[in-house]
Amino acid sequence: MNDTSLLEFSGIDMRFPGVHALKNVSFEVKEGEVHALLGANGAGKSTLIKILARVYQQTDGEIFLNGKSLNAATAQNIRQYGIDFIFQELELVSSFTVAQNVLLGDEVTKGALLNHREMSKKAQETLDQLIPGFIDARSLARDLTVAQQQLVCIARSLYRNPKILVLDEPTSRLSSSEVDALFSVIDRLKKERNITAIYISHRLEEIYRIADALTVLRDGEKVVTCKVNEITTKEIIRSMMGKEIDVTKKMENLAPGYGEKPALEVRGLSDGKTFGPIDFDVFKGEVFCITGAVGSGKTELIETIFGLRKAASGTLKINGKDWVPKSPLHAKNRKLSLVPEDRRLNGVVYDFSVRKNISLVSLKKLSRFGFVVSVKKEKEVAQKLVEELSIKTAGLETASKFLSGGNQQKVVFAKWLVGNSEIYFxxxxxxxxxxxxxxEIYEIIHGLAKEGKSVIVTTSDFDEALRASTRIMVLFAGKEKGLLDSETAVKDELLLLTMGGKVNE
Ligand SMILES: Nc1ncnc2c1ncn2[C@@H]1O[C@H](COP(=O)(O)OP(=O)(O)OP(=O)(O)O)[C@@H](O)[C@H]1O
Ligand SMILES: [Mg+2]
Structure with missing residues (x-):
């Protein structure tokens, strides 16, 4: 790293209809540094990098690369300037193989045909640099989990060998061991090739591990640019939010009657390939956390209980009565709710307004008197949730696709809360x-538990598991590796278990 400015954002301003997303933002990124870009949901981070990618044309201001204006660059040719992007919305061609996706635009041909063997070999090498043997380059993109898709996007950018790599929340779907793998690759690229990176993440502890410098945006304005060792986490949070927020508060247990009666009993459950057989109980008033590395079977497990996937063996009971899930609708009628992981596919309807998205699940409830849903009622419910979750939107009628990534997530979350369920996934x-x-989300989850509902949360974020739950089940390769009490569990223990180790070994 040296002190030369490689990239300079100068007075960048961006207006969307009704939204002033960036206000006169200026800062420099030095050659060879990892520069973190931080800010609350809707602060303008993705907008700024989409301007760099030339996806958006800024309303005002200019970006300089090595002192030269990037104004002439286009979304089509920006890669020729040595800049590559991993966007927040994973952009894979689902009908293509992993290899085709990794080499998109750099296809190897044999005559007029794709040389699949050569492509698979090259892609596999790049993928194995990240996590050896984890993803088969010949599989189809649509068969991958979200975390695997994220890794393929990372591999694709690495393959192109850029001078500047921009990563918009690359680790949001990864667990500790995959994050470590990504960070060692970035470290190596820095050392060997003096690569420069712009790194966006909401996981602040990552910033201290990977970034050299940082810039904080708040409501479209730049608040601070400094070296990472010049600022504390507390100060970062204050500059992002404009106030201090306690991020250490643990969930206070427990609902009355907790531990007496299981709401959900799982025995010998298996889907025959990714997980099982597994046994566990979840109590009323409990927040039961399931954690594990990518590929450990967390998502598959809850999707099977919910009826999105077929069980190969095992039995389930809800409130002591047999439960044989047939479909998500069947589950919903049995008062189960599931907020899916891949919210892009299963979550928001992009062209629907925030109001419509929130009321989608509860339409039936709102229209229980047989009348058409009253827009007034819909609005009331939506407005309440928008406030409770501080969803940043120009209005209830704004189409969801215009919201920032994090705010879209909140809309999906809100949408599944409106129904009145007994067990939430x-x-x-x-x-x-x-x-x-x-x-805010932890508060809501705890609120549900306090009302005596059961909440099952999968997470790859250990801090979240420890803070937000009553018990934590760790999965490794589809099997239970440990069941811990969140009061007494520690991070190292979780890490060890997710990697397949045994505590006290
Ligand atoms: N295409 C668009 N049309 C209208 N408004 C938009 C558009 N893209 C972004 N916005 C608005 O600009 C603001 C900044 O959004 P942006 O996506 O840059 O936030 P972000 O910092 O990346 O947030 P997150 O952490 O949630 O991803 C938000 O208020 C968002 O609703
Ligand atoms: Mg974003």
Whole structure:
């Protein structure tokens, strides 16, 4: 790293209809540094990097690369300037193989045909640099989990060998061991090739591990640019949020009657391939956390209980009565709710307004008298949730696609809360959500538990598991590796278990 400015944002201003997303933002990124870009949901981070990517044309201001204006660059040719992007919305061609996705635009051909063997070999090498043997380059993108897709996007950018790599929340779907793998690759690229990176994340502890410098945006304005060792976490949070937020408060247990009666009993459950057989109980008033590395089977497990996947063996009971899930609708009628992990596919309807998205699940409830849903009622419910979760939107009628990534996540979260369920499944509920939003979501989850509902949360974030739950089940390769009490569990223990180790070994 040296002191030359490689990239300079100078007075960047961006207006969308009704939203002033960036206000006169200026800062420099030095050659060879990892520069973190921080800010609350909707602060303008993705907008800024999309301007760098030339996806958006700024309203005012200029970006300089090595002192030269980037104004002439286009979204089509920006890679020729040595800049590559991993966007927040994972952009894989689902019908292509992993290899085709990794080499997109750099395809190897044999005559007029793709040389699949050569492509698979090259892609596999790049993928194995991240996590050896974890993803088969020949598989189809649509068969991958969200975390695997994220890794493929990372591999694709690495393959292109850029001078500047921009990563918009690359770790939001990864657990500790995959994050470590990514960070060692970035470290190596820095040392060997003096690569420069712009790094966006809501996981602040990562900033101290990977970044050299940082810039904080708040409501579209730059608040601070400094070296990472010149600022504390507390100060970062204050500059992002404009106030201090306690991020250490643990969940206070427990609902009356907790531990007496299981709401959900799982025995010998298996889908025959990714997980099982597994046994556990979840009590009323409990927040039961399931954690584990990518590929450990967390998502598959809860999706099977919910009826999104078929069980191969095992039995389930809800409130002591047999439960044989047939479909998500069947589950919903049995008062189960699931907030899915892949919110892009299963979550928001992009063209629907925030109001419509929130009321989607509860339409039936709102229209129980047989009349058409009253827009007034819909509005009331939506407005309440928008406030409770501080969803940043120009209005209730704004189409969801215009919201920032984190705010879209909040809309999905809100949408599943409106129904009145007994058992809630949240698959990675705080992915992409800022520090304040996380606290709001924990409050809501705890509120449900206090009402005597059961909440099952999958998370790859250990801090979240420890803070927000009553008990933590760790999965490794589809099997239970440990069941810990969140009061007494510690991070190292979780890490060890998720990697397949045994405590006290
Ligand atoms: N295409 C668009 N049209 C209208 N408004 C937009 C558009 N893209 C972004 N915005 C608005 O600009 C603001 C900044 O959004 P941006 O996506 O840059 O936030 P962010 O900092 O990346 O947040 P997050 O952490 O949630 O991803 C938000 O208020 C958002 O609603
Ligand atoms: Mg964003």
């Amino acid at each position: 949240f698959d990675e509920p705080t992915v992409g959500i800022d520090v304040k939003g996380k606290e």
